Amino acid sequence: MSIAIDACAAQHQGDRKEQQDRVAILPHARRKGVALAVVADGMGGHTGGALAAEQVVHTAKTNLDHFIGTDESPQHMLQNSMQEAHTMIKASRFMNEMDPHSTAVMLLLQPGRVTWGHCGDSRLYHFRGKQLVRRTIDHSYVEHLIATGKITPAEALNHPNRNVLLASLGGQEDPKITLDEVSELVAGDSFVLCSDGLWAYFDDLELGTLIADNSARQACEILIDKARQRGKGGGDNLSLAIIKLIDALPPKKPAPPPGFVPRPRG
Known part of the structure; x- marks a missing residue:
């Protein structure tokens, strides 16, 4: 059976004065089955942050429009x-006298292939059913401490420097960009892109279960509601995009015209 796509993007301002996240699912203008x-x-x-995030989405859309896939x-x-x-x-910091930065996570969907990158x-x-297949590793101070064995993942959840990034777009240093890909896709695979305002409130199993048990739209609504409750009035901006691969329903046979009576065989 062929695979269809169930996708949804959503965000909430949280308890911040301004929404500085940006999220988008962008279909390719000319190539069927390709989206970013x-x-x-x-x-x-x-x-400043809103302008930086907006620039990420704008640049991604421009590059998608020119992406042919052959060269x-x-x-x-x-x-x-x-x-x-x-x-x-x-460059914008010199024009606007700001210090803008942005994280970025991007997923390119093509028939039979998903490629992603993040900074x-x-x-x-990436979930298969409810089970986590893999996730990106944050370019952050606490992930560095985990990788070097200085703290445990549990200790990282409440570490005082858990929001310190080692890489971002717009900083003085060249950004660290990590890329990955999967080409063996099956119905039941799902991909979630999200900012820390959302993932901070969920472990892998809960996140995978909620996405497996609901449509992409329903999962977005449930995850935002739960994150807002758990934020207890101090929640960050939160954004997410969910792409689920599902079994495509066979095309419906056209209904016979009124008064049609099939002829007996033989």
Whole structure:
């Protein structure tokens, strides 16, 4: 049976004064079955973070529109999108006297192939059913401490420096961009892109279960509601995009015209 796509993007301002996240699911203008999902979490004071995140989405859309797939690899397209966004955000600080930065996580969907890249601590999760297959590793101080064995994942949840990033788009240093891909896709696979305002409130099993048991739209609504409750009035901006691969229903046979009587065989 062929595979269909169930997708939804959503966000909430949380308890912040401004929405500095940006999220989008962008279909390719000319290539059927090709789409790009993007989540960007902007930082940099009033309006600066929002402008940085907006630049990430704008640059990604421009690169998607020019992506043919024959002379450029998906990894190269994603790498270029983030590198170009970094350059544009960095340049904007001289014009706007701000210090804008943004995380980025992008997923390029093509028939039989999903490629993604990220910079910062906005995440991508790949589930098969309810089980986590893999997730991106944050470019953050606490993930560095976990990797070097200095703290445990449980200790990282409440570490005082858990929001310190080691990489972002728009910073003084060249961004660290990590790429990955999966080409063996099955119905039941799902991909979640989200900012830390959402993933901070869920463990892998709960996140996978809620997505497996609901449509993409319903899962977005439930996850936002739960994150808002758990934020207890101190919640960050939160954004997510969910892409679920599901069994495509066979096309319905056209109904016979009124008064049609089938002829007996023989």
